[in-house]
Structures are given as C-alpha cells and as structure tokens.
Amino acid sequence: MNLPIPLYSVLALVVLVSYGCAAPRVDAPPPQLQACPAEVPAGARCYGGEDGRGAFYRIAIPANWDKQVLVMHAHGGPADTGPAKAERSEQDLKRWAVTVKAGYAWAGSSYRRGGYGVTMAAEDTERLRQIFVQHFGATRRTLLHGQSYGGGVASKAAEIYATAGGQRGPYDGVLLTNSVLGGGQLAYTFRLDLRVVYQYVCKNHPKPDEPPYPLWQGLPMDANLTRADLLTRIDDCTGVRKPAAQRSAQQSANLATIVNVLKLSEQSLVGHMNWATWLFRDLTQLRLDKRNPFDNSTAVYSGSANDTALNAGVLRYRADPQAVAVLAKDSAPDGRVNVPTLMIHGANDPTAFVELESAYREVRERAGTAHLLVQTFTDESAHSYLAEAQYPALFTALLDWVTQGDKPTPQKVLALCRGYEAAYGKGCRIQPDYRSPPLASRVTPR
Known part of the structure; x- marks a missing residue:
C-alpha cells in the first residue's frame, strides 16, 4: 500500500x-x-x-x-x-x-x-x-x-x-x-532555479568529489545526505546560520546573490533547499518515473553582481513533456x-x-x-x-x-x-x- x-x-x-x-x-x-x-x-x-x-x-x-x-x-x-x-x-x-x-x-x-x-x-x-x-x-x-x-x-x-x-x-x-x-510545475519550478543558482554560487550540493546528478532529481536515491549535512553545506557557503556581522565577505556576497536572484528571505533559504532536495527526489524519481517536469532552459536570471556570468554558468535543463503532462493532470487546477x-x-x-x-x-x-x-x-x-x-x-x-x-x-x-x-x-x-x-x-x- x-x-x-x-x-x-x-x-x-x-x-x-x-x-x-x-x-x-x-x-x-x-x-x-x-x-x-x-x-x-x-x-x-x-x-x-x-x-x-x-x-x-x-x-x-x-x-x-x-x-x-x-x-x-x-x-x-x-x-x-x-x-x-x-x-x-x-x-x-x-x-x-x-x-x-x-x-x-x-x-x-x-x-x-x-x-x-x-x-x-x-x-x-x-x-x-x-x-x-x-x-x-x-x-x-x-x-x-x-x-x-x-x-x-x-x-x-x-x-x-x-x-x-x-x-x-x-x-x-x-x-x-x-x-x-x-499545480506542481507552476509552484515548484522556482526551486529548480534555486538549485542551479545555489550550485553556481556554492558548488557543494553536490560537492566536486561526489557523483554528479541532474539537479532536478533532488538527490540520488542511494545518497545518505541528511538535513543536518545540507544545513552545514549551506552555512559553509552563505553563513546563513550566523548573524550578518559574523559572516565572511565571501559568505555575505554568496548569500546576497542567492536571495536577490530568487527573491527569497534569508530565513526561508534552508527550507526551500530541503524541499528542492528531498521532495524533488520523491516527486521526480518515485512519482514521475525519473522524468523531469521543470524547465529553466530559457530563464534569464537577474539580481546578481554579474548576471551575464550567472546566466552563462548555471546548469540548464529541459522538461520532459510526459512528466509535465502527468504532473499537470495530478495537480494543476482547471x-x-x-x-x-x-x-x-x-x-x-x-x-x-x-x-x-x-x-x-x-x-x-x-x-x-x-x-x-x-x-x-x-x-x-x-x-x-x-x-x-x-x-x-x-x-x-x-x-x-x-x-x-x-x-x-x-x-x-x-x-x-x-x-x-x-x-x-x-x-x-x-x-x-x-x-x-x-x-x-x-x-x-x-
């Protein structure tokens, strides 16, 4: 069941x-x-x-x-x-x-x-x-x-x-x-944006020495990453758990890029990253037969110190039409x-x-x-x-x-x-x- x-x-x-x-x-x-x-x-x-x-x-x-x-x-x-x-x-x-x-x-x-x-x-x-x-x-x-x-x-x-x-x-x-x-695609696509912008800035989810995977998958099914582990990675990159005065200049710059481009509050960053990790894994791999419903192939991001470099450097993904259709049938209102x-x-x-x-x-x-x-x-x-x-x-x-x-x-x-x-x-x-x-x-x- x-x-x-x-x-x-x-x-x-x-x-x-x-x-x-x-x-x-x-x-x-x-x-x-x-x-x-x-x-x-x-x-x-x-x-x-x-x-x-x-x-x-x-x-x-x-x-x-x-x-x-x-x-x-x-x-x-x-x-x-x-x-x-x-x-x-x-x-x-x-x-x-x-x-x-x-x-x-x-x-x-x-x-x-x-x-x-x-x-x-x-x-x-x-x-x-x-x-x-x-x-x-x-x-x-x-x-x-x-x-x-x-x-x-x-x-x-x-x-x-x-x-x-x-x-x-x-x-x-x-x-x-x-x-x-x-519906799921409309409401959650911004979390794919979060994953690609975060990875462009922080490069630690996944880390360079970990097997790569498409970020729309959230996390490999066999990964043993915990929420505490992810929080540590986010904090290492952005200092989000620290008062602003205790962040390094690089952490402050990293955090500013992420929240400005995604229009998120600092306090909500960790929660959205959790959803973009474990919920994405459940949704794409268990419910959509390992197909991707999210598309950022034409998204033009803005709000960073160098938007040209950002848009050239972020990972890009195209949605699978079947995944889009199934997710819409399940969740999109008519x-x-x-x-x-x-x-x-x-x-x-x-x-x-x-x-x-x-x-x-x-x-x-x-x-x-x-x-x-x-x-x-x-x-x-x-x-x-x-x-x-x-x-x-x-x-x-x-x-x-x-x-x-x-x-x-x-x-x-x-x-x-x-x-x-x-x-x-x-x-x-x-x-x-x-x-x-x-x-x-x-x-x-x-």
Whole structure:
C-alpha cells in the first residue's frame, strides 16, 4: 500500500461516487474514541483510526455541535516522504483546534503516504468525509479547508467532486489559507532555479568529489545526505546560520546573490533547499518515473553582481513533456469549482508566495468561476498559521455566503475578525485594498 507508485497510477484510483443523502459505505475499521489533545476545547469528543487504505485520521466534535457543520482539513507539506504516520493528523488537530473552538466538527487525514500526490490526497480527504458521515451522520454543511500544499489539494478536490451523476458535490464551500496553488510545475519550478543558482554560487550540493546528478532529481536515491549535512553545506557557503556581522565577505556576497536572484528571505533559504532536495527526489524519481517536469532552459536570471556570468554558468535543463503532462493532470487546477471559495494569504509569506494567488485567480477567470472566488490578504509574514481571530471570521463569512448568498468582501471579513478578537486574541491584519502581484514579478519568467 505504501510502495512508491507513479502519479499517473494514482490518477486511476479516482472513482465517481454518488452524493445523495448518504455517502457510500467505506470498508474501514470504525473510528475509535481517543483522548483529545490539550489544545482542543474541553468537552469535545475526539476519534482516530485508519481509513482502510493506509491513511490515518483524527476527528473532533465539539461538546455543543449545534452548527452541524463539518470542516474537512487538507494539510500542508508534503515535506515528509515515506509511509503515513498517525502523528501527522494529531499535529494537525492541535494546530487547527481553533476550528473546534469555533463550534465546528473537524476531520483531517494524514494521506495514505508522504511525498507528492495532490489527487491522492484529495481522494483520501474525501474518503475520510465518507467515514465521518457513515459513523456520525449527515451534516448540515460541509466545508473544505486547505492549508499550504493542502490548498492545492482542496482546490483539486473541489473540482474532482464538484458533481457526480448530475448531483451537487459533497462540499458546500472551500476555504484556502496560505495556499500553494497552480499545480506542481507552476509552484515548484522556482526551486529548480534555486538549485542551479545555489550550485553556481556554492558548488557543494553536490560537492566536486561526489557523483554528479541532474539537479532536478533532488538527490540520488542511494545518497545518505541528511538535513543536518545540507544545513552545514549551506552555512559553509552563505553563513546563513550566523548573524550578518559574523559572516565572511565571501559568505555575505554568496548569500546576497542567492536571495536577490530568487527573491527569497534569508530565513526561508534552508527550507526551500530541503524541499528542492528531498521532495524533488520523491516527486521526480518515485512519482514521475525519473522524468523531469521543470524547465529553466530559457530563464534569464537577474539580481546578481554579474548576471551575464550567472546566466552563462548555471546548469540548464529541459522538461520532459510526459512528466509535465502527468504532473499537470495530478495537480494543476482547471478552475471548475462550483461552490463559494474564500481565500486568505499573508502578503509576506516566505514559503508559499502570495503571487500564486494571482495565478489561481487567472485560472478561475478562464474557467468562468471567478464570481465564486473572494481573495483576502493580510500583511503577515507567517506561513503555517496566521492571527487566530481571522479563522472564525473566515468560516463565518464563508457560511454566510453558502447559506444566505451574502458574498463577502475583504472589509466584511475584517469587521467579523475584529468582533472575534475578544475571544481569540488581537491580531486582525487583513488589508482590504491589497491585490496580489503577478507571479512573473516574483519568479523568473521563461
């Protein structure tokens, strides 16, 4: 069940299901009552289990569940590769306990394995929803919440399960927070840019005495490099772990070249290099049959002290058309979402660039569904979690849209947020007039 399989094999697992009054029965052990994490409000009931396909899950139901609204959570990542872990959904429940505090039931899947697979994760999220309905009954409303990579999962799930047999799909509304949108190629190509620019500057990943490999592979499957090893290499070259005053002149120059060309923050460099190493290995070698979906053959890099030398010296790669097609089928949105979609994104998010929202907005415009999309932005620089009062405000605004047809504005979400500050803490930082810049202003065009 957890053996590596290509993305195009995963796609074959998508099946049409009927969304009448009852969800299809799922062949899986029933949820088991478990102790709730301390972060979950007192009185809530928590359950856990395995979904019959290898994914673990957690469910939390408030003590007074009068809203009868279920929030299905699609988690971020996919930093962890390998088999699924039960602690993944436990960690997600702790982080998103605000959902239960706000009076909604919450359910989150670990997905059946780590690594990349957007359609797979969408299937596992929907399977868990069916388990919930099978054991706890139908809900009044079901919302789909995607965070980070999970935003891409949720946007894909909203498309896959939009309709079946002519009936409305299982999700009444979608909330996307700090999401990685646009599909794997669009969202991750900049990490190939990072690898080639880093290697041009630092020449230590791989080192000269190590076997060479195409950088789009991330890392050879038999390599024993650890994250600690990579951190040491990055720090040797850039001094990124040191205060600026303690870096050598060469380290300062190296770091400046990398962050200026890639438009990254110093603090996010190591994280992006980790993804461009181990996630790239999982994606290209295990999911795409050792084919490359990324192309920098025509990219013209700028921002260094000598762009001519940089562009002449970086390694160049052409994408394999089959890899591009398979990755697009698995992860690229087509925009055919037929339910209200509300989004929030930190304008200074160092991990999922806010410019991805512009790319997704264009997808929805081309699909003719932009009228069902509202984007809000904050001035925050966090990625994994924004100011807490904003989340109940977003859920309230989305439900008002779903149940009353009251399409929200960023101003309304901000006003709702301020009303929740007494219970959830100060921190409403929504910027109603902000609009995300085009992706080409952040990622080197090609």
